[in-house]
Amino acid sequence: MEEPVPKQDAVFTQGDSWEQQPNRALRSVIAAVVLILFGLTAALVILSFPLGVYTVFFTHLSNSTATTAGYPFLWVGPVAIVLPIPVTFGAAFLAVVAVYAGMFVLAAYQGKSLPSAIVSGLKNGYQDFLSNRALLTLVSIGFLVFTAAVIDEIVTAAGPPIGNPFTGGDDLLTFLQLTLAPLREEFGFRVLIIGVATAVVTLPRPEIAARKTIESVLRTLWRPSAAYESLDSGSNTLVLVVIWAAGALSAVTFGACHVACGGGGWQLGKLPEAVYGGVVLAYLYIRYGFHVAVLAHWGIDYLPSVFAFFGQGAYGIPWDSSPGYVLQQIVSSDLFGIFGLASVLMILHVAYTKRWGRRRESVAEEHSSIAV
Secondary structure, eight states, rough: OOOOOOOOOOGGTTTTSSTSSOOHHHHHHHHHHHHHHHHHHHHHHHHHHHHHHHHHHHOOOOSOOOTOEEEEEEETTTTTEESSSSSHHHHHHHHHHHHHHHHHHHHSSSSSSSHHHHHHHHHHHHHGGGGGGGHHHHHHHHHHHHHHHHHHHHHHHHOOOOOOOOTTTTTHHHHHHHHHHHHHHHIIIIIIIIHHHHHHHHHHOOTTTTHHHHHHHHHHHOTHHHHHHHHHHHHHHHHHHHHHHHHHHHHHHHHHHHHHHHHHBBBBBHHHHHHHHHHHHHHHHOOOOOOHHHHHHHHHHHHHHHHHHHHHHHHHTTOOOOOOOHHOOOOOOOHIHHHHHHHHHHHHHHHHHHHHHHHHHHHHHHHHHHOO
16 A cells, blocks of 8 residues: 655645735736836837937037047046047047947847747746846836935035046036946956956866867956856865955945045945945946946936936036936936836846845755655
C-alpha cells in the first residue's frame, strides 16, 4: 500500500496565496492608472526632443546662438579634459540629442517587447511593465527625480545652502551644459571608474583570442554586471567587491565634484543629493547598462530643463521662474509629483515582493524537505 503524500501547506500552493492572486479587478485598475502615467511621461519625453531643437535653433535665450562655437570638455573622473576641437552649440546639441534618442530606441527593444509588456502589465499587474527596459528607464527617471528632490528639500530645511551654478550666466550655454552633462558625466564617473576597474579585474586569459577579449571588455564597459554573470560563484566574490567598491568611489567622487570641481555655484548642501544620485546611477549602470544610467541622468538634468528654457525662448518667461507656464507646471507635477511618487512606490513594492517571494520559496523548500 502506497504511503499517502503529505498535503502541501495551502499558503505555498502556486496561485493560491494572496500575494500571488490579489483581486484581479483592483490589480487591473492599478495597472491601468500606472499605464496612463507611463503614457503621460512618455509623451513628455518624446515632446522634449523637438522642443529642445526649437529652443536652440529658433529662439534667442542669450547672446549665444546655435552657430556660436566653443571647446567641449570630458570628465575623466574628477578631472576635466578640454577637447581642442571647436564645435558649434547647435552641432553639439543635435549630436547628443541623437544619442539620447538612440538609447531610448535601444531600451525599447530590450527585455520583453513594449506591446507585450503593456499587455502583460494590464493582465498580471503593473510589475510586468518593468520587463521592458524603456518602461523601466521611465520609472528610474521618476524615482531619481522625486527622491533627489526630497533630499534637496530636507537639506534646505536643515540649513546648509545648496546653491545654483546656472543662474546669472549665458542661458543658451546653461541649457547646452545641462544637455551634455548626462552623457559626459556618466562616461567620466561611471564608465571610467566602475567599468574600467571591472574590465581590468575580469580580463580574459591571455590564450583567449583578441577578438573575444575586445568583445568581453566592451561588454563589461557597457554593463559591468555582464562580467560576473558567466563566472562561477567562487570567482564572483572578487569581481563583486571591485564593482561595488568602484561604485562607491564613483558616487563619492561624483558628489564631491559637484561642490569642488569648478561647479561655480553648488555649495556644500548639494553634496548629499549628488552622492545619493551617484549611488542610484552607479546601480543602474552596473545592473542595466550605460544607456539606462545616462537616460536616468538625462531625466533629472535635461527633461525638466528643456520645458523651462522653451518657455523662456518662446514666451519670454524666465526659465528659473516658479511655477512657470502651464506645460512646465505639468512636467513638474508629473516628475516631481504624481509619476515620481508612483515610481518610488512601484520600486519599493517590487523590491518587497521579490524579497518576500524569496523568503516564501525558502520556507516552501524547508516544508518540502520536512515532508519528505
